[in-house]
Amino acid sequence: MEAEIITIGDELLIGQTIDTNSAYLGQQLGKIGISVSRKTAISDQENAILSAISESQSRVNILIVTGGLGPTKDDITKKTLCKYFDCGYRMDENVVNQLQKMFEKRGRVMLETNLVQANMPEACETLTNEVGTAPGMWFYKNNQVLISLPGVPGEVYHLMENQVIPKLQKEFNLPMVEHRTLVTVQKAESLLSRDLESFEASLPNNMGLAYLPSFNTVKLRLTQKVENISDISIDHYFKLLQQTIQEDVFCLEDIDPALHVSRYLIQQNISFSTAESCTGGWVAHRLMQAPGISGVYPGSIVAYSNEVKSKELGVPSHIFEEDGAVSEACSLAMADGVRKKFGVELGISTTGIAGPGGGTDKKPVGLVYIAVSYKENSMVKKFRMFGNREQIIQRSSNAALWMVKQILDLPTEILP
């Protein structure tokens, strides 16, 4: 079963907003065996909306439309759908009640503009939105189900999970699409591709491997599409994939490698802290996303100035004079220093030049030293990162995770 997604909003076309909704929708639909064959972004204009919707009719049975349901003038999706389905409005009393309750709970006054949200197209079934003011809508026309959702991400998640997914599963007899993903860190896509050449050649026709690089991580995604559950053979090939590039596998789940690391630290009760210069707290921020992290994480030091490096982390002054702040010695002293300061088992430090300014011939922009210190061991490595400031920070944080993997001998799978 195939679906298309249409996102409505000038902000998407002129690039003021990055569309995260349709990525989420693709994931959720994929899980229930609906593959998204096309996503189209169009402007808040009646003609554009009508023609994009009509075109999709001949291609797919499921169309999800997001955006343009707000209370303001530039939101014209509901009006346009009334035209497309040739119907008028009805006031939905359930929506009115639910809006009143929501505004009461938030201690806000409900305005006339908010009440407009309860005015629903006669042709639709209302999908109750418990986390926002714009309800979803479910329509039928010529063998196509058209689902209209608001553009606010939290509301899309809520409506998909509670209303759309269950209704789609009831409505359609869905085939199966299976995905397995693993994540690698610090290995180039072209090198992985070389190592996987014969593996890729061995895949059956209904299976494919995709490379998804992002900074110095590459996600490898294996996909199989089958009609019957008995035809699924993806796990066999996923094991083969792991065996082929064993050394390079960071984790066997499609998650941020930082979450993988923090889950392990929580599970093994390994307390940690970070001392960050050029990454400015980014490593800590990525590591603290797991619920329960507070049990192993007291806090961090962002040590931007040399004064903070020496006063808070105990980096001896001769290091600044002899090696400079961007050096192996300083990085090691920072990792050790933060361990002592907070009394934790694992210390992670970064010091480098993220740019755009501050680089010299000897110490160019992109030069980063990263150290990890754990029990009696410590490791420090020098990196030359490419890209702009933000990219250098992101690459550095990935490199730090990779070093944590080395020193802790991190497993690729962490059972919950």
Place this chain on the structure above:
Amino acid sequence: MEAEIITIGDELLIGQTIDTNSAYLGQQLGKIGISVSRKTAISDQENAILSAISESQSRVNILIVTGGLGPTKDDITKKTLCKYFDCGYRMDENVVNQLQKMFEKRGRVMLETNLVQANMPEACETLTNEVGTAPGMWFYKNNQVLISLPGVPGEVYHLMENQVIPKLQKEFNLPMVEHRTLVTVQKAESLLSRDLESFEASLPNNMGLAYLPSFNTVKLRLTQKVENISDISIDHYFKLLQQTIQEDVFCLEDIDPALHVSRYLIQQNISFSTAESCTGGWVAHRLMQAPGISGVYPGSIVAYSNEVKSKELGVPSHIFEEDGAVSEACSLAMADGVRKKFGVELGISTTGIAGPGGGTDKKPVGLVYIAVSYKENSMVKKFRMFGNREQIIQRSSNAALWMVKQILDLPTEILP
């Protein structure tokens, strides 16, 4: 002049990758008067690519295609374009030389798979890519210019700025689209819309106002499309807009409000630091994105545990006993404490419950106290944030910026 964008890649459809390229492309094209009327994402399949490209022919004169130019098997854009333009390949010696240089510089061995990148369709003009291995391509067919770019964001930026934008400006006689954007923080979209009702009614036909909400910020974007430079009247209306919602304007540029704050701190030489519990360094991270921040920013403390709050920031133990760590008193003590610790003029603190666990009836998930301390003044406020963990952290950091605006009496415009 209108353009369309086609992004190629299963990873976009199944939602494994969020498409940031097309937002960037929309911004860049908008600046030179080309409006993007449609963006389409399709899978790495020949048929899907060919039909999406053909369809666009009748609609627009400019088509930009991104993705599918990597060295791996799932990248089929180049092959498909050869089919569409009915041509063979030629080895481009310039690309070969440039690849060799790049690999030398990076100290890596060039593989056979990399050399495939120099094999270019005969029908295209090569767009040299100095930051990656896949060149861009420029084709003509039936009054349409088709530009193919790789999918890696950094390479897209490089190729657009150095090759595509100048060539498009030379090729077409472009009309003008003017945008003016301002950012508000801590005011609901529906309240803004109420305040702006008569302003919106007063706009001329060629002008529109869009609301772009994201957590507790709303960007307001005014757009005007004109044929002649003498018809531009957007600045008059942009001033009117500012006057109408004067109190709520945070900054008059389309930037992250954190960048606006950090530019002011650098310009006024106000040193600052953050003491963060529930936001875990996110406020510091947002504030350190401006080049030159190191002159006013020594570092930060992420104080997750009470022990760190008391040992590093000097929060007295009676506060934990009487008010708890999530309290006005603790937040104030943290902001003052970090000022003393680092000897800075402005201290910012956050303490709250970001969830998903840790909430109680009295102190529910989303309860956040934020304090700012500057010279003889300090301010503390209690917030109830909605959303998941990530959203609560983002909303809290925006609220902190808003408080910095209040205490510093931050201007809405900062001259460079």
